[in-house]
Amino acid sequence: MYNVFPRIVEHLPGSHNTAFALIEEIKGFVSMQIQEHKETMDPSSPRDFIDSFLIRSNQEKDIPSTEFHHENLVSTVLNLFLAGTETTSSTIRYALSLFIKYPDIQEKMQHEIDTVIGQSCPSMENRKSLPFTDAVIHEVQRFLDIVPFSLPHYALHDISFRGYTIPKDTVIIPLLHSVLKEEKHWETPWTFNPKHFLDQNDNFKKNPSFMPFSAGKRACVGESLARMELFIFLVSLLQNFTFSCTGGPDTINLSPEFSSFGNLPRSSEIIATPR
Numbered sequence: 001m002y003n004v005f006p007r008i009v010e011h012l013p014g015s016h017n018t019a020f021a022l023i024e025e026i027k028g029f030v031s032m033q034i035q036e037h038k039e040t041m042d043p044s045s046p047r048d049f050i051d052s053f054l055i056r057s058n059q060e061k062d063i064p065s066t067e068f069h070h071e072n073l074v075s076t077v078l079n080l081f082l083a084g085t086e087t088t089s090s091t092i093r094y095a096l097s098l099f100i101k102y103p104d105i106q107e108k109m110q111h112e113i114d115t116v117i118g119q120s121c122p123s124m125e126n127r128k129s130l131p132f133t134d135a136v137i138h139e140v141q142r143f144l145d146i147v148p149f150s151l152p153h154y155a156l157h158d159i160s161f162r163g164y165t166i167p168k169d170t171v172i173i174p175l176l177h178s179v180l181k182e183e184k185h186w187e188t189p190w191t192f193n194p195k196h197f198l199d200q201n202d203n204f205k206k207n208p209s210f211m212p213f214s215a216g217k218r219a220c221v222g223e224s225l226a227r228m229e230l231f232i233f234l235v236s237l238l239q240n241f242t243f244s245c246t247g248g249p250d251t252i253n254l255s256p257e258f259s260s261f262g263n264l265p266r267s268s269e270i271i272a273t274p275r
């Protein structure tokens with residue numbers, strides 16, 4: 001509704017107003033950070049993305065059409081912040097629910113981790129020697145299907161695709177959900193099954209239909225960071241804790257709590273027992 005009638009919806013009462021107000025609050029926080037960066041920046045030694053953006057916007061200050069202006073800096077930082085936090089933390093939360101639901105899988109991962117890296121600090125180098133763990137993490141992402149409609153795109157010009165013409169300005173909603181749960185591409189699409197990513201010798205096996213980060217030029221820019229976070233955090237957690245819940249595995253409900261733009265996992269109380 002908002003996409004079609006933004007001006008009208010903005011004036012209607014409802015919880016969307018709380019969301020808009022919260023976004024304004026975060027924008028205020030980002031603006032404060034930018035101001036702090038301006039006051040403490042050394043242009044010969046940029047510390048981060050904000051410093052680098054400010055240096056470029058200073059270089060282009062006399063170009064009226066520059067993209068490097070304050071509004072774009074706020075929006076880009078906000079994008080990184082919003083796109084980079086909820087996605088990864090919800091995936092980790094969902095992984096913990098799955099570990100509780102399937103204790104044998106949790107145990108097998110811990111056994112693999114203990115045998116291969118023991119208590120040493122995990123790094124991305126370890127991923128290829130932990131095929132079962134890697135397969136489980138891929139399967140967590142496939143099964144959660146966190147952004148089922150990806151982000152909307154639109155055609156900049158007429159596009160000819162497989163005999164169809166997509167006219168300029170058409171809004172395109174790529175259904176990642178249809179690929180992640182496609183019956184022809186996955187043996188048991190509606191079941192949590194790490195074997196989707198293992199060959200008959202239990203080596204890790206890629207599947208081109210694994211695309212929770214979307215595909216193409218505008219695929220998720222945070223993909224490698226997200227993959228690192230998922231691997232390193234989950235391996236570290238399993239090195240140190242075993243996850244369970246008071247009611248036992250059967251009480252874990254894996255269907256999303258909220259499902260629209262994102263499939264968000266349910267909240268549940270979990271017990272992390274030190275190993």
Ligand code: HEM
Binds near residue numbers: 091150217218226
């Ligand atoms: C499990 C973690 C994540 C998943 C599943 C995920 C998924 C996605 C998807 C499906 C898109 C839409 C791509 C498209 O338009 O075709 C996207 C875009 C984006 N993601 Fe992620 N993401 C994750 C983590 C992150 C992280 C950690 C960051 C940054 C720190 C990030 C930053 C972004 C940004 C900035 C975009 C917009 C890219 C553009 O429009 O060019 N994401 N992500």
